[in-house]
Amino acid sequence: MTAADRVYQIIKKRILDGQYPAGSYVREATIGQELALSRTPIREALRRLVSDGWVEAIPHHGARVVAWTQRDVEEVFELRVLLEPQVVRRAAPRIGAERLATLDDLAERMEALCERGDDASVDEIAQLNNRFHAELVAAADSPRLQRLLETIVQIPVSRRSFHRYTRDELHGSMQHHRELIRALSLGDGEWAASVMRAHILAARAAQLRPAASDEEAREPAFRRRLHRA
Known part of the structure; x- marks a missing residue:
């Protein structure tokens, strides 16, 4: 370093x-x-x-x-929960085998990082997650949706969400990725949209967890895991 x-x-x-x-x-x-x-x-x-x-x-x-108020974050997630399910709904009938393989590889790499016990893994997962979602947007083949999401989705909000995840929440996010891949591989846009909505709402819950929550809930997932080892 x-x-x-x-x-x-x-x-x-x-x-x-x-x-x-x-x-x-x-x-x-x-x-x-x-x-x-x-x-x-x-x-x-x-x-x-x-x-x-x-x-x-x-x-x-x-x-x-950079200043992000709770209202700013809430608004970002409100818009994401409207737009990103539409992204995967469009992607389902259009996605090809090569892109599905890329999504599978990204999901596997994120899952492997979940097994590491260091804070740096959080950032690596966040970066891979951004690539995962970018692949979904590309598969939707909608420049208009892509421009909207690029304007709305801010990387720090995404990364902060991962730092606030508990261990169970992080593994739940990984499961959402797998279910999205299964839905897309079957061309089922409605299933994919439903999973994506749950995925975004879970991220929103982690990001907006009240500051007054107990220390156990606020502590990053990987650090909690280290303490329990």
Whole structure:
């Protein structure tokens, strides 16, 4: 892991943990002094965080943590639950064997990561999950739907959902992927749409879990698993 990788992981974890709340600034000088690093790896890490949507670059002020209110998140999921079932409904009669094989491979890789006991696995699953959903959108062959989803779906919301999943919720998400593949392989658009709706609603429940919930519910799935091992 390079110095920039280390800074990236530290800042991202602090955002997820609430140590850097939405709207706060991540100061290069403060991070550099704390970690005894030059500004070069810190700036590289911040550029990656901007690219991934965790922070935004504010001219003459620095990097600010992207603000997502609960209302914003609720609205995103309300729109996703309308659009993404339609995506798989369209994809069912159009999807080919090659794309189904790709979905199967992505599902298998995510399942393997579920068996690892480290926080980095969460991000790898999130990245593979984004690819899984992108394959579904491509299979739907609807540029209009694709443009709408690209506007609506923000990567940080998706990634935060995975960090908030309990172990059971994470495995449930993997099961949804498998059921989606089965429905699509049979060309059953209504079955696929039903599974996708459940999939999005489960992600919404994890993301919007009240902050006052007990520590056990809030702790990331992989960390809970490590504690119990």
